[in-house]
Amino acid sequence: MTMRSKRVSIVDDDESVREALPDLLRSFGFSVDAFDSAEAFLNAKAFETSDGMILDVAMPGMTGPELYQELARRDRRVPTIFITAIKDTKLRTRLMSDGAVECLFKPFGDDELQEALQAI
Numbered sequence: 001m002t003m004r005s006k007r008v009s010i011v012d013d014d015e016s017v018r019e020a021l022p023d024l025l026r027s028f029g030f031s032v033d034a035f036d037s038a039e040a041f042l043n044a045k046a047f048e049t050s051d052g053m054i055l056d057v058a059m060p061g062m063t064g065p066e067l068y069q070e071l072a073r074r075d076r077r078v079p080t081i082f083i084t085a086i087k088d089t090k091l092r093t094r095l096m097s098d099g100a101v102e103c104l105f106k107p108f109g110d111d112e113l114q115e116a117l118q119a120i
Contacts, residue, residue, distance in 0.1 A: 005029055005030055005031045006029075006030055006031070006051040006120055007030070007032070007033065007049055007050055007051050007052075008025055008032050008033075008052045008053065008054060008117070008120060009032075009033045009035065009046045009052075009053045009054070010022060010025075010032060010033070010034040010035070010053075010054045011034075011035045011040075011041045011053065011054070011055050011056060011059070011064065011067065012034075012036070012054070012055075012056035012083070013036055013037060013059045013060060015036070017056070017083075018034040018035075018036065021034070021054065022034050024110060024113070030117070030120075033050070037059060037061055037062070038055075038059060038061060038063070038066065039061055041067065042067070042070070047071055047076050048076075050078050051078070051079070051120055052079045052080070052081070052101075052117070052119075053078050053080045054080075054081045054082075054083060055067060055080055055082050055083070056084065057083070057084035057086060057091065057095075057103075058084060058085070064082055064084075065095065068080055068082075068098070068100070077099070079101045080099075080100050081100065081101050081102045081103070081113070081116045082095050082100050082102070082103040082104070083103075083104050083106055083108065084103065084106060085106045086105075087105050091103070092105075101119040101120070102119070104116065
């Protein structure tokens with residue numbers, strides 16, 4: 001019996017993040033899907049197959065925290081790592097108390113991300 005690699009969905013409107021993170025996650029052994037918006041993620045129904053998510057906090061349209069709440073409303077709780085360029089410790093505390101695995105401030109290191117991914 002072979003074990004499939006865990007599937008992580010990245011949702012970030014920043015193209016450079018969507019290009020760099022998948023390669024890094026694949027090097028860690030994950031399968032990866034990347035989306036430029038929360039709406040694209042929901043329309044692709046990737047929430048049905050994702051073992052974990054990396055969500056940008058601030059995106060046009062539906063934000064990362066709003067997507068997280070929408071998935072909870074749909075009874076789909078997926079281990080989630082938030083990433084943000086906004087260094088707001090109150091926001092980080094709120095996201096963590098809402099059940100996020102981690103909230104990393106950009107730029108973050110490979111080691112920080114790999115440690116957070118252990119919860120997925």
